[in-house]
Amino acid sequence: MDHLAKLTNWMMNDGRCSGDPVKIVSHFCTSLIDAGVPLWRANIGQRFANPLLIAWGVVWTPEETETYDVTHEITLTDSYVGSSFEYILEHRKPLHKSLRQLDPKTDHISYLEFAEQGGTDYYASLLYYGDGSLHGCTFVTRDRDGFLPENLEMIEAALPALSCAMEPITMRKSSKGLLRTYLGDGPSEAVWNGTIKRGERTRIEAVVMFSDLRGFTTMSDTASKEHVFEALNGYFDVVVQSVEENGGDVLKFMGDGILSIFPISDPVGRAEQCQNAARAAQDAMAGLAALNLGRNQAGQPPLDFGIGINVGHVSYGNIGSPGRLDFTVLGGAVNVASRVEGLTKTIGHRILATAAVAAAAPDFFSSCGSYAIRGLPDEMELFAPIEVSD
Numbered sequence: 001m002d003h004l005a006k007l008t009n010w011m012m013n014d015g016r017c018s019g020d021p022v023k024i025v026s027h028f029c030t031s032l033i034d035a036g037v038p039l040w041r042a043n044i045g046q047r048f049a050n051p052l053l054i055a056w057g058v059v060w061t062p063e064e065t066e067t068y069d070v071t072h073e074i075t076l077t078d079s080y081v082g083s084s085f086e087y088i089l090e091h092r093k094p095l096h097k098s099l100r101q102l103d104p105k106t107d108h109i110s111y112l113e114f115a116e117q118g119g120t121d122y123y124a125s126l127l128y129y130g131d132g133s134l135h136g137c138t139f140v141t142r143d144r145d146g147f148l149p150e151n152l153e154m155i156e157a158a159l160p161a162l163s164c165a166m167e168p169i170t171m172r173k174s175s176k177g178l179l180r181t182y183l184g185d186g187p188s189e190a191v192w193n194g195t196i197k198r199g200e201r202t203r204i205e206a207v208v209m210f211s212d213l214r215g216f217t218t219m220s221d222t223a224s225k226e227h228v229f230e231a232l233n234g235y236f237d238v239v240v241q242s243v244e245e246n247g248g249d250v251l252k253f254m255g256d257g258i259l260s261i262f263p264i265s266d267p268v269g270r271a272e273q274c275q276n277a278a279r280a281a282q283d284a285m286a287g288l289a290a291l292n293l294g295r296n297q298a299g300q301p302p303l304d305f306g307i308g309i310n311v312g313h314v315s316y317g318n319i320g321s322p323g324r325l326d327f328t329v330l331g332g333a334v335n336v337a338s339r340v341e342g343l344t345k346t347i348g349h350r351i352l353a354t355a356a357v358a359a360a361a362p363d364f365f366s367s368c369g370s371y372a373i374r375g376l377p378d379e380m381e382l383f384a385p386i387e388v389s390d
Contacts, residue, residue: 003035004154008161015165019172024165025058026065032158037151038143040119044127045070045085045136046166048174056173082108084124085136092134094125094156098146114140121146125156127163129170137162185249205264206329207277207311207357208337209248211239211284213256214304214345227300232256234295235303238287246280247273251328257338261314261329274311274360281307281351282364282385308341309353310334311360339373340382347371349384358383 007028015024021044029042045057055070074080084095099115099122111122119140127135139155141147147155213235220228239258240250248262260280262273284307292302312333320326340352349368358365365383373380 003031004157007031007035007158011161011165015161016168018165019169021058021067021166021169022065024162024169025060028158028162028165029060032154035154037154038141038147039139040142041114041140043138044162044166045138046127046170046173047133047135048170048177050174050177053177056170078109083110084108084122084138088124088126088136089134092126094123096124096147096152097122099140118142120144123147123152123155125159127159127166129163129167131171135163135166135170185244202316203313204316205270205311205313206316206333207248207262207264207270207273207309208314208329208334209243209260209262209277209280209307209309210334210337210341211258211260211305211307212341214306216256231295231300231303234291235288235305238291239284239305242280242283242287246276246283248276248280252326259329259334261316264311270311271360274309274357275364277309277357278353278361278364278385281309285350305350306341306344307351308337308339308344309351309357310337310340311354311356312336335375336373336380339375340380343371343373343382347382347384351385353383355381355383 010027010031011024015027018024025042025044028044029039033039040061042060043057044060045055047055052071053069054072054075056067057070058065058067080086084097087095097111099111099119102111102115104112114122119142121141121143122138123140124136124138127137129135137159139147141151213232219231223231235256236253236258239260243250243258243260246262248260251259251261262277262280264270264273284305288303288305295302310333312331314329314331314333316329318327319330336354340354344350344352347368352368353361353365358367364385366386368382368384370379370381
């Protein structure tokens with residue numbers, strides 16, 4: 001079996017099934033070297049659908065192989081503009097360029113950097129996937145003769161096999177990224193693992209945190225849509241970052257409300273998650289202060305929101321119609337968290353927690369009295385954050 005046939009067979013079988021991009025790219029590059037291609041560096045770039053990242057990839061050198069991510073912002077910088085990746089994706093054809101006698105004033109910085117490291121020749125080409133998407137790959141050699149025509153023919157002949165091995169990984173990363181973005185960590189993992197039937201649910205214990213933006217109806221009626229969306233996104237950024245950095249999971253946005261949970265499991269107990277939720281609420285308020293400082297400087301009115309925290313058992317799973325499902329938590333603990341948050345409008349505290357939460361996080365809360373909770377027969381003692389004196 002010749003080098004190309006052997007490489008293709010491995011890519012379409014072992015490589016495709018491995019799910020390991022580092023292993024795939026490493027094997028691809030070393031196989032090309034065995035076939036006589038004088039590789040020094042390869043970069044296999046993959047574009048995918050993700051609101052935070054526009055691409056990811058694998059860089060191979062004889063010393064190491066590592067993955068990287070590309071944010072949307074990078075495509076606006078000199079790192080991308082004028083690069084070989086931009087060229088091949090725009091013109092839909094390969095690029096072959098000598099790295100000798102470069103012009104620092106006109107040649108892209110990447111060519112100059114590779115030449116400084118001993119690179120002599122550069123080749124960029126395309127990967128074609130079954131969904132019609134295009135992806136890029138680049139190759140650099142230090143050989144004094146550069147890439148010979150037969151080297152480039154070998155690379156091109158091997159690229160369909162590389163596409164076969166890499167496409168499933170890119171599709172999985174894209175799907176998982178979108179699921180996580182729209183559903184959150186826990187629900188996305190559950191859906192990915194097959195929890196997709198209507199009514200399929202799990203009973204779990206969790207700390208439930210509900211937050212709600214103040215004056216949103218008035219803002220929607222009086223402010224421009226641009227300012228409304230800007231305010232919502234700023235508010236969401238503050239709360240989501242605070243929740244995720246403290247081990248919670250944002251389940252959904254409900255208009256101007258945010259439902260988050262901190263699941264309680266054997267490794268992470270009730271006290272720890274109640275404390276994590278308390279920290280998240282405090283961090284959110286600190287983030288609100290910073291957000292309002294910027295809004296004030298921009299001549300925008302300040303934002304305010306309330307947070308209610310409760311702990312208890314909830315049903316965690318799918319609801320909806322056969323063709324349109326939602327992943328959420330339901331139960332009395334959720335309802336109480338929402339109604340406790342509603343009392344922040346009248347009690348005078350932006351953060352309120354139930355006695356069960358305060359008992360698990362005594363250093364965070366102190367009693368602020370008992371109050372009637374809609375839907376409950378008796379008053380409930382509520383707790384506000386302990387004021388920290390200077």
